[in-house]
Amino acid sequence: MFGNLPVEETSFIGRRHELSVLRKARTRSRLVTLTGTGGVGKTRIAVRSATEAANEFDDGVCFIDLSGLRHGELLVHAVAAAIGVTDHTTRSQEEALTDHLEDKRLLLVLDTCEHLVEACADLAVLLLRAAPRLHVLATSRQPFPLQDAQQFLVEPMPVVDEAAVLFAQRAREACPGFELTDSNRPEVERICARLDGIPLAIELAAGRLRTERLDTVGSRLEDRFQVLVEEATEADPQTSTSGGANRHSTLRTAIGWSHELCRPHERLLWARLSVFAGDFSLDAAQRVCGHSPLGEPEIADLLAGLVTKSLLVRDKWPDGERFRQLDTVRAYGGEWLRRLGEEQAQQSRYLAWCQEFAEQGERAWFGPGQAAVFHAARREHTHLFTALDSALSTPGQEEAGLRLAGTLWFYWVGCGLLGDGRYWLDRALATASRRTPDRLKALWVTGYVAILQGDSAVAVAMLEDCRAQALRIDDDAAYAYATHRLGCAALIRDEHGVAQKYFEAALDRYAALGELNSNVLMARIELAMAFAFQGDLERAVEVCEQARHICDVHGERWGKAYVLYVLSFAAWSRGQSDEAAELARESLSINYEFHDLVGVVLPIEFIALLHASGGHSDHAAVLQGAAHRIWRRVGLPLFGSAHFNAPHDAARTLSRKELGPEDYDKAFTRGTQLSVDQAVALAMDPAPKPL
Template sequence: MRRPPLGGPLPAETTGLVGRQRELRTLASLVETSRLVTVTGPGGVGKSRLALRAAADAAGDFPDGACFAEVGPVQDPLLLGHALLEALRLTDATARPPLDVLVEQLADRRMLLVLDGCEHLVGACAELVGALLRSAPGLRILATSRQSLRVEGEHLLPLGPLPVEPAGEGLADAVRLFAERAAAVLPGFAVTAANRADLTQLCRRLDGIPLAVELAAGRLRVLSVEQIAVRLDDRFRLLTGGSRTAPPRHQTLRTTIGWSHELCTPQERLLWARLSVFAGSFDLEAAEYVCGGGGIDAEDVLDLLGELVDKSVLLRLGEPAGEGAARFRMLDTVREYGGQWLRSAGEEPRLLRRHRDWYLGVATWGEVEWFGPRQAETAERTRLAHPNLRAALEFSLAEPGEEQLALVLAGTLWFYWVGSGHLGEGRHWLDRALALAPEPTEARAKALWVTGYMATLQGDLARAAAVLEECRRQALDTGDDRALAYAVHRQGCAALIADDPVRAAELFEEALWHYNALGELNCNVLMAMFELGLAYVFQGDTAVGESWLDRVRGICEEHGEQWAYAYGLYAQAHARWTLGELRQARGYARECIRLNHLFRDLLGIVLGVELLAVLATEGPEADLVEARVLQGAAHRIWQGVGRPFFGSRSFNGPHREGARRARAGLTEEEYEAAFARGAALDLDAAVRRALGGGEVSEDAGPEGRPGQGPGPLPVRPSPVPAG
């Protein structure tokens, strides 16, 4: 005869579970195969709801059913056993310890026990769970906690926020949750084309935390979506008024986060506050430098980070061991809470300055490593640091007396702004820094030539001319030979783009003389050589041009450099196209695209795609439709770079010729339809399309023929007049 189950029925769901199907399947599998499973995650992420749904689904597999015990309200660890007896509806009037009674009653039961909210009594819960599992072989326990119980045999299911970006055509889970909860308080509410973008942005700002999303939806009783978004700057004041029947720790966002704060030791709270200065993810070394000292020894940071991860205050990111350094991130809601404590302690200015100093070091080291075999790693490291670099720049621009360091940081990052497709953002920071720091310093000189370089690449030649001439004059006035070399070099770039290759070649040769005199050898010097070669190619002197390009290639291969090498490949492809050597030209162009895609260098990618498009119109492999598709793809990429072809006739030549041939061989409908197909491709799809047309030429890769340099750098030319 089947015994009646212990405890009452599982709590009924008052609202449906949105999303979480993958997590639910994983949890079901774990419950089926493991005796102890703990769902971990930050406050408000939906651990309890997921566990309840899993328990309800699995209850039929246990002869003695499933029982739910809420641990959260229990404050005294000595009362934990009594609370569990109450949840199981067991009574015992003897003086025996509650654990003895539990062991006796559960010893021969085959049931699932759900312990919800264990984090604040994690030690007591761990002891209780360990004892029960040893004494009751038919018992399985499903726990929820912001940190693991650390009991032998425990399996963890970390639960993150809901996705805020759609995986396909449908709504993201966070937006669906908002819509369902909103419809409950505002009948007729629905996601429409008009409000979908606003709702996505709102859920993104709420980190996709289900509790935060539900609390925000509840505010639709009195506020519009737009008003909620505006008031999110004080999200802890806004997101109150949750369900009165919810556990107290879930009724407002502030108390949800505060609950985690109370569970931390004083040192963990201090580190939490200090970590709030990080934007986005960070690694252990950054945390040790920025947060160490003043109550936290640097060597203690590792263990404290581990505790904060265990308590779900921090999320651990990164690749598996051996494939990359672990990174950590704090949800914005958790970060904001820590920031309030940091400000109240009066530590924020000091920590922000240490944060800026660390990321200035990241930028400086990145600039050094941009010349050499670690370029791709440098690009990725800088990409990961990008949110923190923005925060460091913002601090330097907002804090009086830090303007020069803002110039240094923004200028040092030229390699990232240019090499990883962030020209517009780079100019934003540089323009702000230049406006705040007009003094003729070395930092300003560098910021000027970097600004001129990026303005040139965007086709903004008027701005480029102004800042590069200011840099040149300041360099002459102050005797800054390095700044003079860079200013003249970038004036050569402007001349090349302005379709004056003769003048450009003169300026490049002058810049190379200065670089040689300084002993300078880096990516900028290689780019000057590549640009000089391209200037000769544009003049029709392909032999001299290719001799310079071969020199670039040889130096790049010697030093393991890839970024400048990729631009050299573009020039080689252009030269081979003009000579009618189509196979080699295609190989060079594809390898140019492949390498630039490693760095997300939009300019290098789009130049290569434009060349492949015209090459698709030639030879026995000609495909006019494919040529026009590639031109459409290039058009979309140009929108992320700036003015197409910089406004240059020389750089526009391949596109113009390819379009002429495609128009001559296609109907108007075919011509426009193919372009539209290409314009619909995103960056990665466009690159796949371009590279899918064939293998890279044997001549194109790093294994190609040895570079044949043109001899020594040029002797110093006679002074070139400005203008």
């Protein structure tokens, strides 16, 4: 069951009425929206409501923070990534997402939708129509333009009860021993009333008790309030026209007051942190923000200072601490960054950090750190996509976006994001047209992705174009990679002799260049496939054993999974079924870890054949049904290749003969109901039990 709700780092106060209303609203509509001014607590209420409702949803709850998303066209990519949709086909992300959700009972929480409200409303309608058991809970300062949605306005906290209790609780965290008493209650309630009962404003004020007395906090707030209200109104005249706008002014006042009370370097860091689209690590903050007059060594202390002032949230995860800003706080920092004239320079540093991260991942992908690269890239997914979007939308930065899209080939291919990769690569190639090594790399990477998607004609055209341009600018590496991928295209067209020549030519060029990485390793493995499909099992095994040795020496696992697949095929061809099954399951286990659907479905098809050969035709038929469903997310089943298709056809023939057509079809249909996780679990079982 899926679940990624933010951990509540502080206690949840009050809001019983709101939670009760939301429970009732969910019974009336599958789309419920929480609206209200910034800082009023929409996200906290949504998270608590989702937590309470989680057991009602068999497939769990998925929380998606949209505050850092700039353009509506990227919304579906963000939702698909958060849910974990893996799709290798050329179909649109909308199609892939609706297909994934059509049978799911899931609660989708879309947080901070106001800047994309129309796109969010359109996507919600699309998904709810496609998935009859899906529910959507959204938070937005602007209501969704939909009549069918259950709209719920979140009001500020009642001062006498909830707001005062909230202040006291946060004050106790700032100043241990603080208690709400008869003597201090009037001052607490006066502060809460002055802040219109807005939870975020109250929390910021309560945090001042770390360094100031309660009466001082109240008087200084009053002294500053009028000045900051005037500044806020000047910046946004609309803030004085309605109750909601007045509350916006109040929140700006509270945030502005906190800004005034920060040390100069804390203010500067606050502004610079605004470029981060999601949560971030200490290292990322140091790399992006630690430049003059801030030094990298002081960033940790400055972050701690912002946390103690409730301007940053510190989250603890198994892989370390992460920091995040509430969207209202980040927006305020962004305004100051523009005033300081640092916005463009800071965005460039953010992009440079993402490029550096991608280059480190590309290098580490060939080695024992592959799993760590996979998880790190997933963690920084939002930043990578934000940087790509920013670069490809900013005049003068297009080449940087093209470079980043090409560098991330390992993420697109090795981590199951072919659809996303194709989107960014196509967009980058359309935006940056100058003939450079970065463009040639993007061309062969796009060709590689297109082949895996089953888009061979487009792939071949791109790869031939890449080779022609590589000759013009003497880019031997691009020529070698494009040659290699032309071999892949020939392999899946069953032109094995042609494929062999391409692979051998590419390997010769790789050797001359001194290239050794996962791509080079795959050329060896694919050459082994070409030999195997031509019936030369001896040479296929010889090349595979060479590749396996390279994998073991360098700790490479992703490529090794494909080595094991070919060796499994060879073992089966020699009549060694037990060894073939062991190799196939090891291949499947590794590819499943990397979310590589091609690498998952191929061994599942082969394990189905082993079951059929061993007299377990019911399991074989179920696995073939499961594979059929996975191929919908991969592309053309078995690439349309007769040789890749041979194990499938053999298993089908054996199973239908043993079970009979009717029982085979029933078992196959059962398999189509399995999720990828369930299919993998069934295939990994070495001792199948009766179904």
